[in-house]
Structures are given as C-alpha cells and as structure tokens.
Amino acid sequence: MRIALLGGTGDIGQGLALRWAYDTDHEIVIGSRDPERARTAAEEYETELDSRGLDRKITGFANEMAADRADVVVLAVPPYHVGDTVDAVAEKLDEGTILVSPAVGMRRDDDGLHYNPPPAGSVTQLVADRAPEGVPVVGAFHSLSADRLANLALEFDLDTLLVGDDPDAKSTVRLLAEGIEGLRALDAGPLANAAEVESLTPLSITVGRYNDGLHDLGVRFR
Amino acid sequence: MRIALLGGTGDIGQGLALRWAYDTDHEIVIGSRDPERARTAAEEYETELDSRGLDRKITGFANEMAADRADVVVLAVPPYHVGDTVDAVAEKLDEGTILVSPAVGMRRDDDGLHYNPPPAGSVTQLVADRAPEGVPVVGAFHSLSADRLANLALEFDLDTLLVGDDPDAKSTVRLLAEGIEGLRALDAGPLANAAEVESLTPLSITVGRYNDGLHDLGVRFR
Numbered sequence: 001m002r003i004a005l006l007g008g009t010g011d012i013g014q015g016l017a018l019r020w021a022y023d024t025d026h027e028i029v030i031g032s033r034d035p036e037r038a039r040t041a042a043e044e045y046e047t048e049l050d051s052r053g054l055d056r057k058i059t060g061f062a063n064e065m066a067a068d069r070a071d072v073v074v075l076a077v078p079p080y081h082v083g084d085t086v087d088a089v090a091e092k093l094d095e096g097t098i099l100v101s102p103a104v105g106m107r108r109d110d111d112g113l114h115y116n117p118p119p120a121g122s123v124t125q126l127v128a129d130r131a132p133e134g135v136p137v138v139g140a141f142h143s144l145s146a147d148r149l150a151n152l153a154l155e156f157d158l159d160t161l162l163v164g165d166d167p168d169a170k171s172t173v174r175l176l177a178e179g180i181e182g183l184r185a186l187d188a189g190p191l192a193n194a195a196e197v198e199s200l201t202p203l204s205i206t207v208g209r210y211n212d213g214l215h216d217l218g219v220r221f222r
Numbered sequence: 223m224r225i226a227l228l229g230g231t232g233d234i235g236q237g238l239a240l241r242w243a244y245d246t247d248h249e250i251v252i253g254s255r256d257p258e259r260a261r262t263a264a265e266e267y268e269t270e271l272d273s274r275g276l277d278r279k280i281t282g283f284a285n286e287m288a289a290d291r292a293d294v295v296v297l298a299v300p301p302y303h304v305g306d307t308v309d310a311v312a313e314k315l316d317e318g319t320i321l322v323s324p325a326v327g328m329r330r331d332d333d334g335l336h337y338n339p340p341p342a343g344s345v346t347q348l349v350a351d352r353a354p355e356g357v358p359v360v361g362a363f364h365s366l367s368a369d370r371l372a373n374l375a376l377e378f379d380l381d382t383l384l385v386g387d388d389p390d391a392k393s394t395v396r397l398l399a400e401g402i403e404g405l406r407a408l409d410a411g412p413l414a415n416a417a418e419v420e421s422l423t424p425l426s427i428t429v430g431r432y433n434d435g436l437h438d439l440g441v442r443f444r
Contacts, residue, residue, distance in 0.1 A: 197425065209411070
C-alpha cells in the first residue's frame with residue numbers, strides 16, 4: 001500500500017514513517033508544505049533505517065504531490081493546520097483514498113494540559129467535515145508517543161483506538177496499525193466517539209508528568 | 223482507617239467494599255439513603271466474604287450515620303445524586319475527612335456512550351464546589367469495572383487515576399487504592415484534570431462494546 005504522511009517531517013510523522021518502513025513493505029511517502037524539507041526528512045529516515053541494516057527507499061514531496069495516488073493519507077500535522085491541509089490536498093484525493101487523523105487539540109494552562117477540541121467536536125470530525133465526498137475518515141494513532149515510535153530499539157506493547165463511520169476504511173487502517181509490531185488496534189466505534197478517544201492524549205501526557213519513572217506513556221486496555 | 227461507602231449498595235460501592243474488606247483491615251461502613259437497604263447489603267457482603275473463608279464485620283447505616291466519624295467518605299452514588307449526597311452528610315464531615323468521588327456523568331445517544339460532565343466541568347469538581355470548608359476532595363476509582371471489583375476470584379492488573387488539589391489527601395487515597403491487590407494508583411494532577419480522567423470511563427465501556435472478547439475493561443498506562 002502507498003501511505004502518504006502529510007506533515008511527515010514532524011514527530012508523529014517521523015515515528016509512523018520509521019515504524020512502517022521498518023516493520024512492513026508499504027511504500028512510504030513523506031509530505032510537507034515545503035518539498036525540500038520533505039526530501040531532507042525522507043533522507044534522514046533512510047539513513048536511520050540504513051543504520052539498522054535496512055535498505056529502504058522513502059520519498060519526499062510537497063503535501064499535494066505526496067497525497068497524489070496514495071491509498072492512505074495520514075494528516076500528521078498540528079491540529080490547527082489539519083483543515084487547511086485537507087483543503088490543500090482535496091483535489092488529489094481519489095474516491096476511496098482513506099484520510100487518517102491522529103491530531104489532538106490541547107491547551108496548556110496553569111492547571112496543566114487539557115483536551116481542547118475544535119468547534120466541530122473533535123479534530124477527527126473536523127477532518128470528516130472538510131473531506132471531499134467519498135473520502136472516508138478514520139481517527140487513529142492519537143495517544144502514541146512520537147518518541148517511542150521513532151526509537152526503533154523500543155518494543156511496543158500498546159493499543160491505538162480507531163474511530164470511523166466506514167467499516168472498510170477502518171479495517172484497512174486496523175491492518176496498517178497492526179503491521180507495526182506490538183501495536184494493537186481496537187475499535188472505538190463511530191466518529192462520534194472521537195472526542196473521548198482524542199482526550200486520552202492529554203491524559204497520557206499528564207500521567208507521565210506526575211508519576212516518577214513513567215514517561216512517553218501509552219495505554220493498554222485489559 | 224474507617225471508610226464509608228455512601229451508595230454502598232450499588233455496583234461500584236459493592237465492588238470497593240468487597241475488595242477493601244478482603245484485601246485490607248480497614249473498617250468498612252455501607253451507607254444508603256435507606257438504612258435498611260444498607261444493612262441488607264452489608265450482610266450480603268459479609269456472606270460473600272464468609273464464603274471465601276473470611277469472617278469480616280461490615281456495618282450498614284443511613285448515609286449521614288455512615289459518614290459520621292469516617293476518615294474517608296466515598297461518594298459511590300450516581301452522578302445526579304452526588305451533589306445532594308454531599309449536602310446530606312455535610313454536617314457529619316470533620317475537617318480533614320476526605321471525600322472521594324468515583325462517579326462519572328455519561329449520556330447514551332444513537333452514536334453510543336459519551337462523556338457528559340455537569341456544568342461544574344466534572345463530577346469531581348462539583349463535589350469540590352459543594353464540599354464544606356476544610357474537607358479535601360480526591361477523584362479516584364472512575365474507570366474500574368464494578369463487576370470485576372466485585373468478583374473476588376478475578377485478579378487485578380489495572381490502574382486508577384487520582385486527581386486532587388490536596389497532596390496529603392491524595393496520598394491517603396493512593397494508599398487506600400493500592401491496598402487493593404493489583405490496583406496501581408497513578409497521580410493525574412490537580413482537580414482541574416478531572417474531566418480527562420472521568421472521560422476514560424465511557425471510553426473503556428465503548429472499547430469493550432466494539433471489540434469481541436474484551437469486556438469489563440480497565441486501563442494500564444505503560
């Protein structure tokens with residue numbers, strides 16, 4: 001499968017790119033608003049994989065080019081860029097291309113870090129509202145520590161929660177997710193549940209902050 | 223320590239009463255609006271413990287009487303009764319008695335189960351707003367399945383998250399929580415984080431609903 005990671009130069013994009021490149025045979029395309037930055041990041045990821053004995057081709061393009069002919073487009077951009085990024089690539093999305101939304105709106109104040117969804121109710125819902133007709137949206141990969149993803153020496157034993165209204169798209173993203181060793185994908189129901197799913201991200205960061213010896217936390221349901 | 227479980231005839235009250243009685247030496251007092259129901263429940267819990275070879279005294283009283291001279295008062299009542307219950311027992315709370323809030327506001331609609339906090343922002347905050355001066359409030363035990371707590375044959379390997387603004391009260395509740403075998407208490411910071419903590423309860427129920435083979439779910443941060 002061809003996976004485009006828009007904003008793939010950022011933390012979560014880097015982590016997903018490295019894991020998918022390392023653990024699967026999917027074609028990985030890095031997107032950025034600046035194609036030069038995308039190409040540089042792709043080369044860095046190749047170097048990292050090479051250092052682990054893996055000769056792997058990763059390409060970098062402007063977001064629009066990266067999204068072109070991708071089977072799955074991951075919106076690995078900050079929450080306030082998600083809407084613009086969907087608009088920018090909308091014409092390049094084929095019917096059936098799956099949009100994946102991992103971003104979470106958070107607000108830091110004196111009390112700590114809080115869930116701060118956009119007016120749509122969740123970032124995933126915002127993406128669904130902006131996505132072209134026929135392009136299914138799946139929320140996934142929200143509460144995974146980017147640092148833990150990017151460190152290929154670390155084993156995973158974590159869950160990611162999937163929300164979406166299109167069962168086929170959700171199945172595809174589940175397979176993609178479980179291609180990453182040790183990552184279990186759990187169904188969290190329809191898009192309407194995205195707020196509770198996204199809310200787990202600031203909570204995981206908070207728990208890591210307040211408990212000695214715990215950091216870069218993820219969650220396992222049991 | 224003397225622990226009063228107000229609404230201790232309900233699911234979560236039963237679960238906590240049985241676990242504390244089984245795993246610790248704390249004095250367990252069951253409260254209910256109807257003292258007769260509290261006494262009946264206390265006897266049932268004694269019978270359950272007796273069937274497991276434990277001769278344990280559990281008493282039952284009206285909520286006001288149960289709260290009297292308790293070191294810790296757990297508000298194991300539905301979220302819409304929490305405020306009234308605090309008001310009903312307020313005169314019986316000594317300065318330093320710790321109020322523990324495990325309740326979560328949820329709303330079921332066509333899309334599923336959603337977090338539905340009161341206007342205070344969270345049930346825990348509502349309790350803090352209604353608590354008498356000098357009575358610290360700790361949010362805890364939100365996302366634990368009552369059925370799993372009540373089944374003493376099941377081993378635990380779960381986390382509970384604590385929120386509160388009084389460090390001493392939080393330490394006491396942490397010790398109480400970790401008196402239950404296999405339950406790990408993690409600090410989730412100040413009361414202001416209660417919404418994210420409470421939100422984990424509908425999410426855990428949702429994940430249990432949508433994934434075959436998983437039910438009565440809890441969470442482990444790792």
